[in-house]
Amino acid sequence: MEFLLNFVERTGAKAVGWWGATFGVLAFLAEVLSTLARPATWNRATLDTIVKQIYFTAVQILHVYLIYVLAISWVIITITLSTARNVGLFDAAAEMIIRVLLLELLPFLTALLIALRSGSAINTEVALMKVNNELDALSHCKVEPMQFEFLPRIAGGVVSVIGLTVLGSVLTLLLAYLAIYGLSATGLSAFSTTISSVFSLPVLFGLAVKCIFFGLAVTTLPMAAGLETPKKLFMVPVSVLRGMMRVFLALVLIEVLSLALKYI
Amino acid sequence: MFKNLHLKVGLFVIAVLALALAFLVYVLHARGFFEQRLHLQLAAASAEGISPGMPLTFSGMPIGQVTSVNLNEAGGIVIKAEVSKSGARWLRTDSSFNLDKPLVGGAKIKISSPDLSSPQLPDNSTVLLLVSDPTQEIPLLIERVKNILANVEHITRQDGELNGTLANAKTITARMSGKYGVLEGVLGSEENARPVVNSLKNLEGLTAKLNEVSAKVDAMLAKTDRWLFAADGVSEQSKQALVQVRAMLADAQGSLKRVDELLKNAVAISADVKDGTQDLAKLRTDIDDSVRKANDLLNDINRMWPFGGDADMKLP
Numbered sequence: 001m002e003f004l005l006n007f008v009e010r011t012g013a014k015a016v017g018w019w020g021a022t023f024g025v026l027a028f029l030a031e032v033l034s035t036l037a038r039p040a041t042w043n044r045a046t047l048d049t050i051v052k053q054i055y056f057t058a059v060q061i062l063h064v065y066l067i068y069v070l071a072i073s074w075v076i077i078t079i080t081l082s083t084a085r086n087v088g089l090f091d092a093a094a095e096m097i098i099r100v101l102l103l104e105l106l107p108f109l110t111a112l113l114i115a116l117r118s119g120s121a122i123n124t125e126v127a128l129m130k131v132n133n134e135l136d137a138l139s140h141c142k143v144e145p146m147q148f149e150f151l152p153r154i155a156g157g158v159v160s161v162i163g164l165t166v167l168g169s170v171l172t173l174l175l176a177y178l179a180i181y182g183l184s185a186t187g188l189s190a191f192s193t194t195i196s197s198v199f200s201l202p203v204l205f206g207l208a209v210k211c212i213f214f215g216l217a218v219t220t221l222p223m224a225a226g227l228e229t230p231k232k233l234f235m236v237p238v239s240v241l242r243g244m245m246r247v248f249l250a251l252v253l254i255e256v257l258s259l260a261l262k263y264i
Numbered sequence: 265m266f267k268n269l270h271l272k273v274g275l276f277v278i279a280v281l282a283l284a285l286a287f288l289v290y291v292l293h294a295r296g297f298f299e300q301r302l303h304l305q306l307a308a309a310s311a312e313g314i315s316p317g318m319p320l321t322f323s324g325m326p327i328g329q330v331t332s333v334n335l336n337e338a339g340g341i342v343i344k345a346e347v348s349k350s351g352a353r354w355l356r357t358d359s360s361f362n363l364d365k366p367l368v369g370g371a372k373i374k375i376s377s378p379d380l381s382s383p384q385l386p387d388n389s390t391v392l393l394l395v396s397d398p399t400q401e402i403p404l405l406i407e408r409v410k411n412i413l414a415n416v417e418h419i420t421r422q423d424g425e426l427n428g429t430l431a432n433a434k435t436i437t438a439r440m441s442g443k444y445g446v447l448e449g450v451l452g453s454e455e456n457a458r459p460v461v462n463s464l465k466n467l468e469g470l471t472a473k474l475n476e477v478s479a480k481v482d483a484m485l486a487k488t489d490r491w492l493f494a495a496d497g498v499s500e501q502s503k504q505a506l507v508q509v510r511a512m513l514a515d516a517q518g519s520l521k522r523v524d525e526l527l528k529n530a531v532a533i534s535a536d537v538k539d540g541t542q543d544l545a546k547l548r549t550d551i552d553d554s555v556r557k558a559n560d561l562l563n564d565i566n567r568m569w570p571f572g573g574d575a576d577m578k579l580p
Contacts, residue, residue: 051273059276089369163280170283193326196294197317204291 021246025224032154032220035146049148053156057118058163065113069168070175072109073101077172077179094194097176102169103198103207108255110164111214114157115247119222122153123243126226127236150223158215165211203262210258217250301328302352302385306343306361306373308393313371314363320345320373327351330373343393345373355385363395505565512557519554523547 035041058065077097084093126149129135135145173195181187225243229235292298308314311333320328328347336342347355359377373393385391419426440449444457451457493500526543 051270054276055269055273059272062276087368091369159277162284163276166280166284166287170287190325192290192294193319196291196296197319197329199291200295204288 021224021228024228025221025246028224028227029216029220031146032151035144035151041147041151046147046152049152050155050159053152054159054163057114057156058160061113061117062164062167065110065164065168066171068109068113069106069171072105073168073172073175074179076101076105077176081179094176094180094191095198098173098195098198101172101176103203104255104259106168106172107161107165107207107211107214108251110168111161111211111218111251114160114164114215115218115222115244115251118153118157118160119218119247120240120244122219123222123226123240124236126150126223127229127239130227130229131231131233131236133231153223154216154219157219158212161215161218162208162211206258206262210254213254214251217254218247221246221250296346296348300349302347302349302355303388304328304345304347304355304385305388305390306330306345306393307390308341308343308363308395310395311341311343313365313395314343314373314393318370318372320347320351320361320375322351322354322375322377325351326372327354327375353384354380356380356382357385358382359385359391361391361393363393365396365399367399505561508564509561512554512561515557516554519547519550522550 080097080100081090081093084090084096129145129149135149138145138149177187177191181191222240222243225239225246228242229239314330314333316330316332318330319326320330328345328351330343330345332342332344334342334344354377355375356377356379358379359375362374362376363371364374365371418424421427436449439452440446442448443454444461447457447460448454451460526547529543
């Protein structure tokens with residue numbers, strides 16, 4: 001009886017904790033959106049910071065990202081084509097490649113890359129700022145952390161996920177065309193038909209929305225986790241761990257939801 | 265460290281925007297957004313296996329797709345399809361629409377236009393969709409194969425017709441290997457075959473005699489042939505005589521012509537008598553010659569032609 005009671009109690013505590021965290025994240029997101037909507041936010045200083053964030057998040061890793069996309073796309077395209085040829089479904093190979101790589105895999109992998117590289121950095125930075133009372137100091141000096149620290153990072157993250165996904169997708173499309181038809185323009189109309197049959201307008205819209213959510217997840221969640229950090233230095237790694245775990249869960253959730261909406 | 269930061273970010277953002285926009289325009293173009301489309305209604309008994317987005321192909325090239333499949337008020341099937349304007353020029357009033365459901369791979373509607381000189385299919389027209397589904401034919405096929413297998417089994421059973429036939433064939437081939445070979449096999453036994461073989465032997469003697477007779481007839485014919493058509497035979501001689509006759513007649517004609525000319529000369533010119541007498545002398549010799557030749561000819565003819573009663577040739 002005692003054990004059962006304990007179990008229920010622990011479950012309750014966990015649920016409350018989860019709810020608190022979710023609420024914290026949602027409240028933070030609401031604050032971000034309200035800051036976005038405020039005209040005063042959009043001044044030269046904010047824009048400059050956003051540009052810097054885009055540079056750090058996307059442009060700095062562009063060549064690494066493109067090589068990484070090239071490798072993974074080439075491997076998956078080759079495997080798909082040879083398998084399709086073996087089972088006599090070569091006609092469906094192009095569609096399969098586009099659906100798997102462009103619609104699902106590339107946005108997900110891009111978001112993961114940015115979460116690993118920038119998300120973790122953001123989480124640590126915010127947690128350290130919190131522990132060192134820097135955020136309070138900034139507020140005290142009339143430098144709104146939300147406007148000059150958080151919002152530019154979020155905007156940079158969203159733009160980076162979308163931008164890198166677009167560039168990677170174009171590269172993958174080129175690679176797929178070359179793998180299927182080689183260096184000739186003969187397959188252009190058939191390839192266009194396949195692309196057009198996959199990318200209906202709702203699908204394109206869904207893809208854009210998914211990328212935006214990915215971008216929000218990889219920046220907002222680490223930030224919220226950082227802000228939650230108790231003012232003790234040894235809690236910083238715990239905060240990063242929690243933040244990255246949440247990012248991963250959120251990415252999977254967004255992916256699963258988007259798939260469910262599309263195919264169910 | 266962050267040299268040209270703004271330039272790099274600007275390039276990145278512009279590249280992404282340009283590519284995204286270009287891709288959007290490309291997809292819209294590929295989906296025929298900027299192109300007029302031909303609308304079709306397909307009439308079918310059942311919508312089984314037909315779904316929106318299913319491609320319409322002409323000669324294997326996709327030119328359109330099914331846009332919606334619905335039931336109408338009367339419970340009938342309404343299948344709507346769109347074809348791009350560039351693809352619509354292959355659609356004719358006598359084009360046939362076939363639902364092709366392969367065992368493996370996606371179903372599609374195949375369009376074939378047997379006569380490209382027929383009038384074009386107008387917009388919003390209704391066409392019949394023919395359904396050929398190999399999977400539905402499989403049970404029928406299996407039923408027929410089963411029947412065939414049952415028949416084969418019946419024929420090849422232990423006491424069946426096939427076994428009987430094979431036994432008979434064995435007996436016949438055994439007889440064929442006997443003294444009189446195939447004949448014995450056909451006639452049943454050695455006794456039956458013997459008279460046939462004997463009569464065949466008689467026939468042999470008969471043909472030998474016939475051979476002799478025909479040899480004699482042959483010799484006779486050869487002799488006749490030689491007399492009639494040999495190099496110095498009757499036929500050859502008369503041919504030569506005729507040639508000579510023709511030559512002589514030509515000579516005679518020439519001489520008479522000259523006589524004619526001379527007479528004219530004699531009448532017209534009396535002055536040169538010396539010449540005239542010389543000519544006359546020549547003419548006389550000519551005529552003499554001609555008459556002699558004619559005489560020779562007649563002699564020749566008389567000798568060669570077997571008109572005379574004293575022919576010295578006898579039939580063999």
